[in-house]
Amino acid sequence: MSTYYKTIAPSDIIQNKQNLYEAIPITGSIVSGSYADSNIKNYSHGMFQSVYDYNYLSSSANPIFDITLCYSNESGLSGSANTQNSKKINLYNSLAQVLMGYDATGSVLEFDADGDLTGGTKIREAVVVKFNRIIAKDELKKGNFALYLGVSGSYSTPFADRIKVADTGAASSYKSNAAAGEYGILYATDDTGTPLDVSDVACGLVFYQAGVALLTASVFGTLLTTAAEMNSGAEGINAVLTGSTIANGANNFRHRFFDLDLVNTTKLYSTQYLCRVNHNEFNYSANPTYLNNSKVRTKIRETDAPTSYFTSVVLMSEDNVPLAVGKLSEPIKKDSNNDLTLRLRTDF
Numbered sequence: 001m002s003t004y005y006k007t008i009a010p011s012d013i014i015q016n017k018q019n020l021y022e023a024i025p026i027t028g029s030i031v032s033g034s035y036a037d038s039n040i041k042n043y044s045h046g047m048f049q050s051v052y053d054y055n056y057l058s059s060s061a062n063p064i065f066d067i068t069l070c071y072s073n074e075s076g077l078s079g080s081a082n083t084q085n086s087k088k089i090n091l092y093n094s095l096a097q098v099l100m101g102y103d104a105t106g107s108v109l110e111f112d113a114d115g116d117l118t119g120g121t122k123i124r125e126a127v128v129v130k131f132n133r134i135i136a137k138d139e140l141k142k143g144n145f146a147l148y149l150g151v152s153g154s155y156s157t158p159f160a161d162r163i164k165v166a167d168t169g170a171a172s173s174y175k176s177n178a179a180a181g182e183y184g185i186l187y188a189t190d191d192t193g194t195p196l197d198v199s200d201v202a203c204g205l206v207f208y209q210a211g212v213a214l215l216t217a218s219v220f221g222t223l224l225t226t227a228a229e230m231n232s233g234a235e236g237i238n239a240v241l242t243g244s245t246i247a248n249g250a251n252n253f254r255h256r257f258f259d260l261d262l263v264n265t266t267k268l269y270s271t272q273y274l275c276r277v278n279h280n281e282f283n284y285s286a287n288p289t290y291l292n293n294s295k296v297r298t299k300i301r302e303t304d305a306p307t308s309y310f311t312s313v314v315l316m317s318e319d320n321v322p323l324a325v326g327k328l329s330e331p332i333k334k335d336s337n338n339d340l341t342l343r344l345r346t347d348f
Contacts, residue, residue: 012274019265026260042247049250063132067250075124082242099207101179113202115175125217127253136211137264143171144263145206148191150256158256162191167206181209188219275342283308283335307335313342
């Protein structure tokens with residue numbers, strides 16, 4: 001008798017989860033000028049700027065990340081006379097809604113410098129970097145984010161003094177009280193140049209699943225012991241936030257982008273199905289060509305045991321809808337003298 005379907009026992013289903021990691025270095029030369037800004041795309045809406053790894057008009061170019069500048073309407077910098085004031089406030093609110101979420105009263109949570117949402121210092125002026133999916137994959141690996149920025153007061157030589165912005169210790173001390181998932185605190189530390197007396201000063205947040213890094217604007221000014229500026233010897237970060245367009249502010253940020261190292265994570269979920277076939281199962285075929293004049297083609301003599309040949313295995317839903325098909329490299333002989341276990345694996 002032909003057997004068409006067989007239920008797989010729960011004990012024969014094995015589920016596994018595996019993380020694949022990839023180190024991604026992003027050099028400042030790509031971000032700040034190797035391609036004469038032909039890899040930089042600005043939009044008519046003026047709300048952010050995109051950085052590509054090559055001329056963005058090329059079919060082989062890949063987007064790396066987007067840059068924007070924003071501030072809260074609670075910020076002392078907000079003002080109707082500012083350039084793109086409403087857009088900068090709306091951007092802050094939109095990002096806060098998506099990344100931080102709402103409190104018990106339904107109000108949007110502001111970005112919190114130390115991750116303690118009950119109080120503490122709020123980040124109300126920010127430079128935001130949103131990594132593309134091709135870079136961040138499923139999430140950024142905790143404790144492996146390091147951004148190097150030039151903070152020299154000289155616009156012509158911005159990298160004479162540098163700081164390292166990293167999620168130090170985040171592998172074991174990340175936060176999980178935000179709508180977008182897990183995030184870590186970014187800390188600024190001296191990297192090279194004139195000592196700035198900066199050591200592990202909180203300066204932003206990195207959201208791992210969302211692939212977003214948010215720097216407090218004061219990392220270019222009040223957090224440092226020297227007056228680091230983004231635009232020129234006379235214009236600092238506050239002037240950039242209030243008087244420049246988002247695109248120009250992004251250009252100034254890129255001018256101070258020295259290097260970035262991060263590790264992304266690809267999550268692989270696999271399920272193995274052990275399809276066990278007993279000696280008395282699937283020894284016949286449902287293929288119409290299996291019979292010729294009501295006789296089994298695979299038999300030489302009538303007394304021979306029925307034989308079939310496996311060429312594929314189909315995984316079905318409970319209502320017998322095909323979900324996945326596994327093709328064998330070559331047919332496998334099956335008769336009443338043997339039993340088989342076929343191992344199928346699905347990855348996603």
